[in-house]
Structures are given as C-alpha cells and as structure tokens.
Amino acid sequence: MTTSSVPMAMAAAAQNVRVTERALVVELRDGRVVSVPLAWYPRLAEGSPRERRRWELLGPGIGIHWPELDEDISVEGLLAGARSGESPTSLNAWRARRRNSIRTARKGTARARGDRVKTNTRSRAKSRVRSAG
Numbered sequence: 001m002t003t004s005s006v007p008m009a010m011a012a013a014a015q016n017v018r019v020t021e022r023a024l025v026v027e028l029r030d031g032r033v034v035s036v037p038l039a040w041y042p043r044l045a046e047g048s049p050r051e052r053r054r055w056e057l058l059g060p061g062i063g064i065h066w067p068e069l070d071e072d073i074s075v076e077g078l079l080a081g082a083r084s085g086e087s088p089t090s091l092n093a094w095r096a097r098r099r100n101s102i103r104t105a106r107k108g109t110a111r112a113r114g115d116r117v118k119t120n121t122r123s124r125a126k127s128r129v130r131s132a133g
Helices: 042-046 049-053 075-080 088-113 120-132
Strands: 014-019 023-028 033-037 056-058 063-066 071-074
Touching: 014 063, 023 075, 033 075, 042 088, 071 075
Parallel strands: none
Antiparallel strands: 014 023, 023 033, 056 063, 063 071
C-alpha cells in the first residue's frame, strides 16, 4: 500500500470559488471540489451576489478572502468541516456596521444624483412662506 507523505493542509490549495444560493463551492488545485452549506458562513449568506463574487485567494490558495464582507475562510478549515467560529456578538456588530455603511452610501448616492432629500426643515420653511402670504 502506498501513502502520500504530503500533509493534507500543505497539499490543499484553492484555485476557484463559487458561491451559490445554498453552498460555498471551492475547487482545489489537486482536482478535488469541496462544497459546504452557505449557512455555515453567515457573512457570506447575508452578502449580495456581487459581494460573493468578489473574492481573492490568500497566499498560494491557503484561504479565501471576501473584502467587502470582511470574511476569511481557510482551505484547511473547509476540509475539516469547520463552520464559522464567529461569536454572535461579533456577527451582530458586523451587521450593525454593514447597515450603517449601506445607509451612508445610499445618502451619498442620492445627493450625488441631485435627488431631493425631504427634511422637516424644508417642509417647515414652505409652510412659513405659505402662511406669510
């Protein structure tokens, strides 16, 4: 019987990544394909399709990084069947930062387009003008 002397973590390196609605699918350089439930990684699960497509390999493929989601997953962890180890407190803090950055981005986009933003000050000014006339 012949066995490989290369440690599993050393031999395993990612070369391509897909995130579907249900799974994280990682193609390894040695030909294996690893698929795990997307629910194991809440940040990926909550990301948009665009955010999920924007990944980068860490080093020679020892892990995958999603910059917009601030998520890192190691190939070694995938092969070991490890789910996200993020605490609920950390995940909730990430969600709050994400909500705030989305709101800020939307406001900036609306102002850049020249959209009118309704405010109570504007409404009060109009009513003062009407009542003065």
